[in-house]
Amino acid sequence: MTDKKEKIKDFFIYSLFQLRIWKKIYAGVTHFLIFWGVSIQIVGTAINLMQMRLFTPFELSVPRAGGYFFYEWIMDLAGVFIIVGVLMALIRRLVMRPKYMGYKWDDYFAIALLTLMALAGFTTEGMRLLSVSPDWSGYSFIGTFVADLFSAWGVTPDIAFRTQPYFVLLHVFLGLVFAAALPFTKMRHIIMAPLNIWLRPRRVTGALEKIEDIDEAEILGVGNINEFTTSELISFDACLDCGRCEEVCPATISGLNYSPRTLIQHLRDDAVAKLLKKNGDNGSMELSEAMFEEETLWACTTCGACLTRCPIFIRPPERVIDLRRYKTLMTGEMPKSVGDTLRNMERQGNPWGMPPQNRVDWAKGLDVKELAPGDETDILFFAGCAAAFDERNKKVTQSFVKLLQKADVKFGILGLDEACCGETARRMGHEYIFQVMAEQNIEIFNEINFKRIVTQCPHCFNTLKNEYSQMGGDFEVIHSSQLLTEIADDLALDEGKSEGVQGKLTYHDSCYLGRYNDEYNAPRNLLDKASENRVEMARSGENSFCCGAGGGGMWVETPSDKRINQKRLQDAIDVKADVVATACPYCLTMFEDAVNVKGLGEKMQILDISEVLVKKIEEKDG
Amino acid sequence: MKKQSRGIALLGPLLGLFLALVALLAFTTPGKSSAAFDAGEYAAWRSFHNAETTAAIQQVNEFSPPTPNENPCLHCHIAGQEIGAWTPLYRWFSFGAVGLIFLFGMIRSLSTWNTREQWKPLKARLSDLVKTIDPLSKQLDKPAPQWQRTLWYSLGGAAMLFLLMQVISGIIGAFHLDPFIFDPDTDTHASLILSIKAIHWGLGILLLVTVLFFNLIGTLFKSEQRSYWATMLIIGGVLGIPATVQLTLGYFNPESTIIPVSHLYALHIMLISALAPSIAAMYFIITHKKSEG
Numbered sequence: 001m002t003d004k005k006e007k008i009k010d011f012f013i014y015s016l017f018q019l020r021i022w023k024k025i026y027a028g029v030t031h032f033l034i035f036w037g038v039s040i041q042i043v044g045t046a047i048n049l050m051q052m053r054l055f056t057p058f059e060l061s062v063p064r065a066g067g068y069f070f071y072e073w074i075m076d077l078a079g080v081f082i083i084v085g086v087l088m089a090l091i092r093r094l095v096m097r098p099k100y101m102g103y104k105w106d107d108y109f110a111i112a113l114l115t116l117m118a119l120a121g122f123t124t125e126g127m128r129l130l131s132v133s134p135d136w137s138g139y140s141f142i143g144t145f146v147a148d149l150f151s152a153w154g155v156t157p158d159i160a161f162r163t164q165p166y167f168v169l170l171h172v173f174l175g176l177v178f179a180a181a182l183p184f185t186k187m188r189h190i191i192m193a194p195l196n197i198w199l200r201p202r203r204v205t206g207a208l209e210k211i212e213d214i215d216e217a218e219i220l221g222v223g224n225i226n227e228f229t230t231s232e233l234i235s236f237d238a239c240l241d242c243g244r245c246e247e248v249c250p251a252t253i254s255g256l257n258y259s260p261r262t263l264i265q266h267l268r269d270d271a272v273a274k275l276l277k278k279n280g281d282n283g284s285m286e287l288s289e290a291m292f293e294e295e296t297l298w299a300c301t302t303c304g305a306c307l308t309r310c311p312i313f314i315r316p317p318e319r320v321i322d323l324r325r326y327k328t329l330m331t332g333e334m335p336k337s338v339g340d341t342l343r344n345m346e347r348q349g350n351p352w353g354m355p356p357q358n359r360v361d362w363a364k365g366l367d368v369k370e371l372a373p374g375d376e377t378d379i380l381f382f383a384g385c386a387a388a389f390d391e392r393n394k395k396v397t398q399s400f401v402k403l404l405q406k407a408d409v410k411f412g413i414l415g416l417d418e419a420c421c422g423e424t425a426r427r428m429g430h431e432y433i434f435q436v437m438a439e440q441n442i443e444i445f446n447e448i449n450f451k452r453i454v455t456q457c458p459h460c461f462n463t464l465k466n467e468y469s470q471m472g473g474d475f476e477v478i479h480s481s482q483l484l485t486e487i488a489d490d491l492a493l494d495e496g497k498s499e500g501v502q503g504k505l506t507y508h509d510s511c512y513l514g515r516y517n518d519e520y521n522a523p524r525n526l527l528d529k530a531s532e533n534r535v536e537m538a539r540s541g542e543n544s545f546c547c548g549a550g551g552g553g554m555w556v557e558t559p560s561d562k563r564i565n566q567k568r569l570q571d572a573i574d575v576k577a578d579v580v581a582t583a584c585p586y587c588l589t590m591f592e593d594a595v596n597v598k599g600l601g602e603k604m605q606i607l608d609i610s611e612v613l614v615k616k617i618e619e620k621d622g
Numbered sequence: 623m624k625k626q627s628r629g630i631a632l633l634g635p636l637l638g639l640f641l642a643l644v645a646l647l648a649f650t651t652p653g654k655s656s657a658a659f660d661a662g663e664y665a666a667w668r669s670f671h672n673a674e675t676t677a678a679i680q681q682v683n684e685f686s687p688p689t690p691n692e693n694p695c696l697h698c699h700i701a702g703q704e705i706g707a708w709t710p711l712y713r714w715f716s717f718g719a720v721g722l723i724f725l726f727g728m729i730r731s732l733s734t735w736n737t738r739e740q741w742k743p744l745k746a747r748l749s750d751l752v753k754t755i756d757p758l759s760k761q762l763d764k765p766a767p768q769w770q771r772t773l774w775y776s777l778g779g780a781a782m783l784f785l786l787m788q789v790i791s792g793i794i795g796a797f798h799l800d801p802f803i804f805d806p807d808t809d810t811h812a813s814l815i816l817s818i819k820a821i822h823w824g825l826g827i828l829l830l831v832t833v834l835f836f837n838l839i840g841t842l843f844k845s846e847q848r849s850y851w852a853t854m855l856i857i858g859g860v861l862g863i864p865a866t867v868q869l870t871l872g873y874f875n876p877e878s879t880i881i882p883v884s885h886l887y888a889l890h891i892m893l894i895s896a897l898a899p900s901i902a903a904m905y906f907i908i909t910h911k912k913s914e915g
C-alpha cells in the first residue's frame with residue numbers, strides 16, 4: 001500500500017472513527033457522542049446558513065417536507081449526543097476522577113462551552129417552535145419538549161417570538177467563542193490530532209530513528225526545543241493530556257519519577273514558552289533542566305505500552321531516547337551505572353563487561369558449528385550477549401541448542417566473530433556504539449551464506465529485524481519461539497506420558513517480542529504443548545507489563561521500593577503461578593531477581609520456553 | 623502609574639466594545655416601540671430599507687410571524703431575511719473577527735512548528751513593514767524633545783477620557799434619539815436629550831482636535847499609544863464603518879427623505895471616518911519613527 005493510501009486509510013480509521021479511543025469503553029462512548037454530536041451540528045449549521053443566504057451568494061432552499069424532517073430529527077439527536085457526552089465527561093472528571101487524567105482549566109472550559117452551546121441551541125429551537133407551532137414540530141423532538149416546558153412555565157408565543165433572537169445571538173456568540181478559542185485551548189486537538197496521525201512517522205515502532213552521518217553530525221540528540229522535527233513538535237501540540245499512556249506506564253505505576261504524559265506535556269510547555277511566546281531568557285532554546293533529571297530520563301524502559309494506548313500515535317519513548325542521546329553524546333552526563341555499561345560495551349564489546357574471548361564458553365561440549373566466512377547454513381543462530389555471558393542464561397541457550405539438535409536443524413553460530421547487537425547502547429542514547437557494532441555484525445553476516453537468522457533474545461531480534469536495515473543489513477530474522485513452533489513436530493512434544501513442568505504455568509510477554517513485533521501466539525502455543533495448566537496474568541498480550549529491563553533499565557540503578565520487576569512478579573503471584581515462562585533473557589533475569597528479593601525461590605520457578613520444552617522432552621526421555 | 627495606564631488602556635477597548643454591543647442590541651431589538659422609534663431619526667433611516675423589511679417590522683409589532691412554509695429565514699426561520707446595511711456588516715465583522723482569531727492561532731502554531739524559529743509577534747512584523755514602506759523617513763526622522771513627556775502623557779489620557787465620555791453619551795443618546803426636538807423650554811425630556819447631544823458633539827470635536835493635535839505636534843509615550851489606538855479602533859472600526867456606510871447610502875440616495883440637518887450629520891460622520899484612517903496612518907509612522915530615535 002502506498003504511503004498516501006495508508007495515510008488516507010489512517011485518516012478514516014483513526015481520525016474519523018477514532019478506533020484507538022475505543023480501547024477505553026467509557027471514554028470511547030463519551031468521545032463518540034461529543035465528536036459526532038458536534039460534527040453533525042456543524043454540518044447542520046452550514047446547511048442552515050446556506051438556507052438563510054447569510055454568507056453564500058446562493059440560497060439552499062429546503063422545503064419543509066420529506067428530508068427536512070429527517071434533518072430536524074438528526075439535528076436534535078446530535079444535540080442530545082452532545083448533552084449526554086458532556087455529562088459523561090463531567091462525571092468522569094468530577095466523580096470518577098481517574099488518577100491518570102490531566103485536570104486543567106481548559107478541560108472544564110471545553111465541557112462548559114459545549115454544554116452551554118447545546119442548551120442555548122435547544123432553547124432557541126424551543127422558542128422558535130413555541131412561537132410558530134409548525135405541523136412538523138414533532139420531528140424536532142427535543143425542541144418540542146423544550147417548547148412545552150416553556151409553555152408550561154407561562155411563556156406565551158408572543159414572548160417566545162420576542163426573546164428568541166436573543167437566544168440565537170447567545171448561541172451564535174458561544175459558537176464563535178468556541179471557534180476563536182480552539183487554537184488556544186485543549187480543543188486544538190480537533191485539528192492537531194488528525195494532523196499528527198497524518199504526519200506521524202511510518203517507521204515501525206521497534207526502530208529508532210538513525211542519526212545519519214554520525215561522524216559529521218553537529219547535533220546529536222535534542223538539547224534545544226527547536227531541534228525536534230516539525231512533526232514531533234506537532235505531536236506535542238496534539239497531545240490531549242488524556243493520560244492513557246500514564247495509566248499503563250510501568251515506571252509511573254512503580255512510583256518512579258517518569259510519566260510519558262508529563263514528558264510530552266512538558267515538552268509542549270517548553271515549545272510554547274520558547275517558540276510561541278516571548279521569553280525572558282534572551283531567546284534561549286535550551287530544554288528545561290527538569291527534562292534531564294536522572295530519575296526521569298532513565299526511568300523509561302521503552303516498553304512501548306504507551307505507544308499502544310495513545311489514540312493519536314505520539315511516541316514518548318523516542319523522545320526519551322532523543323534526550324538521552326544529547327546527554328550521552330553531547331554532554332557526557334549520565335548515571336554512573338549507565339556510564340559503566342557503555343564503557344563495558346566500548347571496551348569489552350558487551351554490557352556485562354566480560355572478556356570477549358569468553359563469548360562462546362556456553363557452547364563447550366555441545367558440538368555447535370562455528371561459522372567461518374564463506375560457510376553455508378540454514379540458520380544462523382545469533383546468541384547475543386545475555387546468552388553468552390550471563391550464567392543463568394547460558395543454560396537457556398544450551399536448552400535451545402539441544403532442541404535445535406533434536407530437530408536436526410542445520411545451524412551455526414558466529415563464535416568470537418559475533419558482536420553485541422548494540423541494542424542496549426542505542427536505547428541508552430549512545431548511537432555511535434550501536435552503529436559501530438551494527439556495522440561489524442552486518443559485515444560478518446554478509447560473509448556467510450545463510451537463509452535466516454534466529455535469536456533467542458527479543459532485544460537482539462528487534463534490532464536485527466527492524467533496525468539493521470537502516471545500516472544496510474536486510475536479513476530475514478526470526479525469534480527462537482517462531483523457529484521452535486516450526487520444528488515442534490520434530491521435537492515430538494505431544495508424544496509420551498511425561499507432564500513436563502509441574503504446577504500452574506503463566507507466560508510473561510516480552511515487550512520487544514510482543515508489542516514491538518506482534519508475536520504473542522508462538523510462545524503460548526509451544527507452552528500449551530508442554531503444559532496443560534497454563535493461565536494468563538491479568539496483564540498479558542498487548543496489555544502486558546514490562547519486567548523493567550528494557551531501554552537499558554537492566555543496568556540502571558533503581559530504588560528498591562520502586563522496582564518494576566516486583567510489580568510484575570506480583571501479577572504472577574496473583575494468579576498463583578508456580579512457573580513463570582519467558583521468551584527473553586532480560587525478563588528471565590529480572591524475574592529471578594524479583595523472586596529472590598521476595599524469597600520465593602523455592603515456590604516459584606522462572607524458566608525460558610526452551611527450558612520448559614526441554615523439561616518435557618527430558619522427562620519423557622528419562 | 624504605568625500599570626494604571628495599562629489597565630485603562632485594556633479596559634477602554636473592552637468597555638467600548640461592550641457598549642457598542644449594547645448599542646447594537648438597542649438598535650436592532652425587534653418589536654421596539656416608542657415615539658422616538660416610530661417617528662424619529664431611526665425611522666427615517668429605516669426608510670432606506672426595502673418594503674420587505676418594513677413589513678417585517680410591522681409584523682413584529684402586530685405579532686404575526688410568517689408561517690413555517692413561508693419562511694426564508696434569519697434567526698431560525700422567523701423574522702425573514704434582514705437586509706439592512708447594519709446587519710450584514712456586523713455579521714461579517716463578528717464572524718470575520720472570529721475567523722481571524724482562529725486563523726491567527728492556527729497559523730502561529732503551525733508556522734512555528736514548521737520553521738522551528740521563534741514566532742515573530744505581529745507588532746514586530748508590522749514594524750518591519752513600516753520600515754520597508756515608510757515614505758516619510760527623511761522628513762520625520764527627528765528625535766522627540768524631552769519637554770514633551772509630561773504634557774503629552776496627560777493629553778494621551780485625555781484622549782481616552784474623551785473617548786469614554788463620547789461612547790457613553792452616544793449610548794445614552796441612542797436610546798433617546800430624535801434630531802427634531804428644538805424647543806427644550808417646553809419639554810424637559812427634550813432638554814435632557816439636547817444636553818446629551820451637546821456633550822456628545824462637543825466631545826467629538828475635542829476628540830478630533832486632540833487626535834489631530836497629537837498628529838501635528840509629535841508623539842506619545844508608548845503606554846499611551848494603546849489608548850490612542852483603542853480610540854481609533856473604536857471610532858473607525860466598530861462605530862465608524864457601519865454608521866458611515868448607512869449614512870453614505872442615504873446621503874447619495876436621490877429619493878432620500880432625510881432632512882438637511884441629518885444631511886449635515888451624515889456628512890460629518892463621513893468626513894470624520896475618512897479622516898480618521900489617514901490621521902491614524904500618519905500618526906503611526908511618526909510615533910514609530912520617534913520611538914526608534
